[in-house]
Every structure is written in structure tokens, then in C-alpha cells.
Amino acid sequence: MPVIGSDRVRAVVGLGTTGLSTARFLATKGIDFYVVDSRLSPPGLEEVQKICPQERIYLGDFEVLLNLGVTELYVTPGISLATPVLRTLADQGVVMRGDVDLFCDYANAPIIAITGSNAKSTVTTLVGGMLQALGKNAGIGGNLGLPALDLLADDIDYYVLELSSFQLETTHRLAAEVACILNVSEDHMDRYDSLYDYQRVKQSIYRNCQAALYNKQDILTAPLLPVGTPSCVFTAAAPDLNEFGLLPDDNGFWLSYGVERLYHSDNIALKGTHNLANVLAALGMLHLLGLTVKDERIGRYLNQVTGLKHRCELAGNIDRVDYINDSKGTNVGATIAALEGLGSDKKNIHLILGGVGKGANFAPLKPHVERFVKQVYLFGQDASLIAENLPNSVVQHSYQSLDEIIVQAHQQALAGDIVLFSPACASFDMYDNFNVRGEHFMALVSAL
Numbered sequence: 001m002p003v004i005g006s007d008r009v010r011a012v013v014g015l016g017t018t019g020l021s022t023a024r025f026l027a028t029k030g031i032d033f034y035v036v037d038s039r040l041s042p043p044g045l046e047e048v049q050k051i052c053p054q055e056r057i058y059l060g061d062f063e064v065l066l067n068l069g070v071t072e073l074y075v076t077p078g079i080s081l082a083t084p085v086l087r088t089l090a091d092q093g094v095v096m097r098g099d100v101d102l103f104c105d106y107a108n109a110p111i112i113a114i115t116g117s118n119a120k121s122t123v124t125t126l127v128g129g130m131l132q133a134l135g136k137n138a139g140i141g142g143n144l145g146l147p148a149l150d151l152l153a154d155d156i157d158y159y160v161l162e163l164s165s166f167q168l169e170t171t172h173r174l175a176a177e178v179a180c181i182l183n184v185s186e187d188h189m190d191r192y193d194s195l196y197d198y199q200r201v202k203q204s205i206y207r208n209c210q211a212a213l214y215n216k217q218d219i220l221t222a223p224l225l226p227v228g229t230p231s232c233v234f235t236a237a238a239p240d241l242n243e244f245g246l247l248p249d250d251n252g253f254w255l256s257y258g259v260e261r262l263y264h265s266d267n268i269a270l271k272g273t274h275n276l277a278n279v280l281a282a283l284g285m286l287h288l289l290g291l292t293v294k295d296e297r298i299g300r301y302l303n304q305v306t307g308l309k310h311r312c313e314l315a316g317n318i319d320r321v322d323y324i325n326d327s328k329g330t331n332v333g334a335t336i337a338a339l340e341g342l343g344s345d346k347k348n349i350h351l352i353l354g355g356v357g358k359g360a361n362f363a364p365l366k367p368h369v370e371r372f373v374k375q376v377y378l379f380g381q382d383a384s385l386i387a388e389n390l391p392n393s394v395v396q397h398s399y400q401s402l403d404e405i406i407v408q409a410h411q412q413a414l415a416g417d418i419v420l421f422s423p424a425c426a427s428f429d430m431y432d433n434f435n436v437r438g439e440h441f442m443a444l445v446s447a448l
Contacts, residue, residue: 272341355425
């Protein structure tokens, strides 16, 4: 536990859920801090005014940070460390931290840290759910659900944290019991100079970890570890010895550890091979913790858990057409995973794409669209950019709204088809967030 030094001058930079959580925690510890936000009325302002003196709250720009004599900043994930004021302060030796780094100072139970371009929320939920099924008290959060600092408690057996690349930028003391990168594909290219730069940040999750799990089918997830650090891999293909993978049979797949068959896909509520890989990743992390991975309690859990809202969620079946809500698919990699998990060579998918591309390259979509998709429906800010990267052999049309698309898809889709809403883009051109966008899709399907 850190010493609370009076020589430190701290500021929470940016409010919102994470900033408010950080401010609340510092206040409970009796630590003085400033709050600085570039917005005049940021979310969480009323709450923070109850715990921080008004004269220590500065709104409207970040420039004031240059005059406060700060030595340590807690920067919320939405604010880039490349912001000029922050770069100036960093060059002057001011420490840039985040809420997860502060959490690590106080956490008294092993941390399971999970990142990836896609599926990290699903896998974090699965790991936490399996631990709870085994009778463990698991605190589950980070980039998912509760902020890390809100999880701190004396009776926790394991902390299971989903961590974004933005959070990892300001996390220096993680030293996870098990660290995992699920996959790496282009995302947030409006914030990173290159895929390598993005991957480098993701790789920091392995720093000082006690054990590592990675994806055998994605070389960008492979860690460089000190000799003797335990590691394990998962794969959506057949596993070698001491690997987690899928063994096919006439009725689906056996989720296996080497040749040991653990659970059959028929008994797992989550559907799609991408979700089977997610389950394998969760099992791999339990294995590295030294816990059982073949247990009837885990089997019952897997038979019941149907996944996260807005992540390949069944919105409805109308006239024998499945409508799938994957609004959380905010990058190209997520949409590819959904296509591979749900698609078939029948080319029966009606795919809805569009929104804010965040500087992404949409070209990797092309072969998957060509293989699985019958028709593409485009909308949002980057619709034309997406269209340029799709195969000419697939019918595509652009629309002004999701409302128009659902009407058209309902008219075009035939029995046995799938209408997949996996936008490959962020939502903030038309919606507050992907949750609001997903709820709109669900409401439109319900109204058919």
C-alpha cells in the first residue's frame, strides 16, 4: 500500500464514470486532489462537487494544469496522453497514472487482466462467472461494468479486469497473476500512429505478470516473457498437447485441453465458433490459476450463460429470419469474428455496417463479406469509405437511418437468413454509445 505523501500534488484529469470513481476513492483516503476537465459541464460534476472543494475544481480547458504545481495526474481513458498540455507536463517529470494503476496499489487479491481488440468483455464475464460457479468471490469490472476502484474489498478472492488500450497506457504497476491478450486487430487508429503502436500498448499487459495466456492463431498476442514464466495458448483449431482448442465431431465440437475432452458445444448456450474460442480462453486462465477446468459447476454455468447484451445477441426470429444485435462490434475485427462465427457457405447473411470508422482500414472485411454475405446495408458517417472496400459481387445500398435499413432487410431476407447488425464502427455520429444504438436496433426488430 502506498505512502500518502504530502509532497505530491494530484489532479484527476477528466470526469465521467472513471474520473468520478477516482475522485471518490481519493476523497475516502483523505488525499487532496484537483479536478480538471476541458468541458464546462462534464458528467459527474454534481457528484464530485460534493466531495471536492469548489476552489479545487477547474473547468473549460486543461491549460490550468500548467499552473497548479501538479506532480501526479490520474488521466481518464478518454483523454489522450498526446494532448499538448499532458505532453508538456510529462516532459517535466509529472507522473501520468490512471485509475487501474491506483487500484493496483491497494488490491489485496490476485488480478486476472484481459485485453484484446475484440471479445474482452465476453471473456472477462466468462472468467468471472466460472470463478463464481466454483465458489470464489470474484470482483469483475475495469473497462466493463464497475470501475476498478469500485471493486476494492477485503473479501475478494480474485479481481477479473477488462482493460482497454487506453487504460493500459496509464497502468504501470499491474503485475497480473494471469495476463491475456485475446486478439489484436486495427482499432482506435485515430489515436495510434500504427498497428504496431497499438499492439505495443496491448503487450504492456504482460509486464511482470506471473503467467500469460495468448491466442495461438494471432502472433500479435504472443508475449515476450522472462524464462520460467508459465504460459498457455488457446486456439479455435485442434489443440496440441497442453493447449486449449476444438476437436470436431459429427455434432459440433469438443472443447478440449490437449486430448482431454472437457465440454461439448451442444451443451454450451453461447453460439458460434468465436464464442467457443472465448470459452477456451476463459478455461485457459483458470488453468493457469491452478484451478479445475473440468467441473460440473462450470458445465452448468456454460449451459446457462447466453452472452452479453449487444454482442451477437438474438434480437428476434421473424418469419424464420434471425436478427442478431452485435452493436458492440465497433471495429473491423469484431465484425469479422461475428461473420466467421455465424456465417456459412450458403451466403445467407444480410450485414448492416456503418458509423464512425476511427481511422480503420476496412479492406480486411472484403474476403469475409464475399464468403458469407448476401447483401450489405450501409449507413452513417463512413458508409462511403466502407463501400469502397467491399466486393462488387455483393449487393450493397446506403441508407439515412437504421429505421430504413430494418424495413428493407425485412423485405429482402428469406427464411433461414440472418440479419446481422455488426457495424464495424463506433456509434457517436448518430448515437450516444453502442448501447443506445443496440437498443434502437432491438426496438426496431420488436416492432416488425
